[in-house]
Amino acid sequence: MPSSSQPIRIGIIGAGAVSDYHHVPGIRLDSRCVLAAVCDTSEELLAKRKGEWGVERVTTDPLEICRGDDVDAVVIATPNFTHRAIAVEAANHGKHVMCEKPLGLNGADVQDMYDAARRNKVVHMTAFTYRFAPAMRYLSHLLKGGSLGVPRHFRSQRFLDWAETSWGWRQYKATAGAGDLFDMTIHRLDFAMDLCGPLARVCGAVARFAPRDKTKEGKECPPSEVDDWSALIGEFRDGAVGVWEGTTLAKGYHRNGFGHEWAEINGAEGSAVYQLHEPNTILLGKTGDDLHAVPVPSEFLSPLGSPRNPTEGEPATVFRYDLMWEFVSAIVEGREAVPSFRDGLNAQLVADAVLVSHEERRWVDLELE
Numbered sequence: 487m488p489s490s491s492q493p494i495r496i497g498i499i500g501a502g503a504v505s506d507y508h509h510v511p512g513i514r515l516d517s518r519c520v521l522a523a524v525c526d527t528s529e530e531l532l533a534k535r536k537g538e539w540g541v542e543r544v545t546t547d548p549l550e551i552c553r554g555d556d557v558d559a560v561v562i563a564t565p566n567f568t569h570r571a572i573a574v575e576a577a578n579h580g581k582h583v584m585c586e587k588p589l590g591l592n593g594a595d596v597q598d599m600y601d602a603a604r605r606n607k608v609v610h611m612t613a614f615t616y617r618f619a620p621a622m623r624y625l626s627h628l629l630k631g632g633s634l635g636v637p638r639h640f641r642s643q644r645f646l647d648w649a650e651t652s653w654g655w656r657q658y659k660a661t662a663g664a665g666d667l668f669d670m671t672i673h674r675l676d677f678a679m680d681l682c683g684p685l686a687r688v689c690g691a692v693a694r695f696a697p698r699d700k701t702k703e704g705k706e707c708p709p710s711e712v713d714d715w716s717a718l719i720g721e722f723r724d725g726a727v728g729v730w731e732g733t734t735l736a737k738g739y740h741r742n743g744f745g746h747e748w749a750e751i752n753g754a755e756g757s758a759v760y761q762l763h764e765p766n767t768i769l770l771g772k773t774g775d776d777l778h779a780v781p782v783p784s785e786f787l788s789p790l791g792s793p794r795n796p797t798e799g800e801p802a803t804v805f806r807y808d809l810m811w812e813f814v815s816a817i818v819e820g821r822e823a824v825p826s827f828r829d830g831l832n833a834q835l836v837a838d839a840v841l842v843s844h845e846e847r848r849w850v851d852l853e854l855e
């Protein structure tokens with residue numbers, strides 16, 4: 487651990503899309519940390535990232551980063567099946583860990599990660615991005631402050647219009663675990679439980695429509711084994727109910743790649759809606775009223791103390807940089823990160839239960855921490 491005047495040295499493991507889109511811009515914005523090392527199993531990508539990200543120390547071996555003394559914290563942004571082993575190794579070597587969602591392939595994987603992080607007393611964080619959207623922050627503030635009354639219904643729609651070609655590692659059970667459910671719906675399970683508390687039981691279903699047996703270049707590949715549609719209904723422990731639907735096959739919902747996202751709370755006193763494509767506006771309504779747009783107040787546009795200027799950049803992109811601000815703040819302030827591995831575990835257990843519910847055609851009870 488560096489002294490307070492030295493920046494936190496971050497090692498990125500997995501130099502693919504999400505590291506480039508979320509994590510490296512987040513590090514660049516934050517003078518309290520530096521990008522100290524990058525690992526990827528692709529030598530070609532590493533060579534490219536060296537120039538693009540301006541980093542000297544690169545390796546193809548994740549264990550070198552986990553065990554080395556030139557890094558204080560790691561970001562794990564590799565395919566899902568690799569998260570557990572890397573996170574446990576990093577925590578066992580005293581590194582703080584932010585790991586991408588889903589944390590693992592199943593609850594047992596994630597329990598190991600959570601146990602290792604707690605045992606080694608490191609900061610642990612799950613990269614549940616949409617908790618950081620300004621409209622979501624404001625919605626959470628309104629609900630938790632009582633302005634909407636007791637939450638009764640939660641509703642989430644995540645509709646994407648994606649190509650039906652191969653998803654690479656994302657379309658096989660051994661490397662991804664599940665499809666839309668673990669990739670997209672899991673974020674919505676997390677923020678629903680942040681708003682309404684733990685789920686008590688769920689009844690879910692998944693479906694696969696696209697064969698995905700060709701790459702976008704037209705090369706043949708083994709077909710998809712995972713869902714491209716997932717849905718569930720659920721009962722929260724505190725009495726609210728929820729409904730979720732997600733798909734990557736919603737033609738006509740492209741919206742510049744951001745798709746359609748609608749997440750809504752109907753409370754006893756009012757309703758509020760977050761939408762990804764307009765993250766700096768919330769829809770609000772009281773009884774007898776129509777839902778109407780309200781700008782998110784400035785104090786919710788970026789985290790307290792963050793140097794990010796919320797008027798710069800594409801609004802549906804730039805809030806993602808706040809993940810890094812939270813991770814580094816938790817390290818510097820010596821506190822738990824939010825969302826933590828506990829949140830990642832709870833969301834994973836619910837997603838696992840959706841698969842059981844689908845297989846066994848029944849409601850599944852949950853006992854979350």
Ligand SMILES: NC(=O)c1ccc[n+]([C@@H]2O[C@H](COP(=O)([O-])OP(=O)(O)OC[C@H]3O[C@@H](n4cnc5c(N)ncnc54)[C@H](O)[C@@H]3O)[C@@H](O)[C@H]2O)c1
Nearest residue numbers: 500501502503504526527528548563564566568586587615
């Ligand atoms: N939080 C979010 O909103 C969000 C968005 C996109 C992706 N993700 C998650 O981030 C993770 C990565 O997704 P992506 O879209 O960046 O994938 P990607 O395929 O673009 O990148 C993954 C990278 O990891 C590398 N890699 C594979 N195995 C490795 C290993 N053992 N050690 C080091 N590097 C390895 C690959 O070469 C590749 O460059 C996934 O878990 C995904 O679910 C989260």
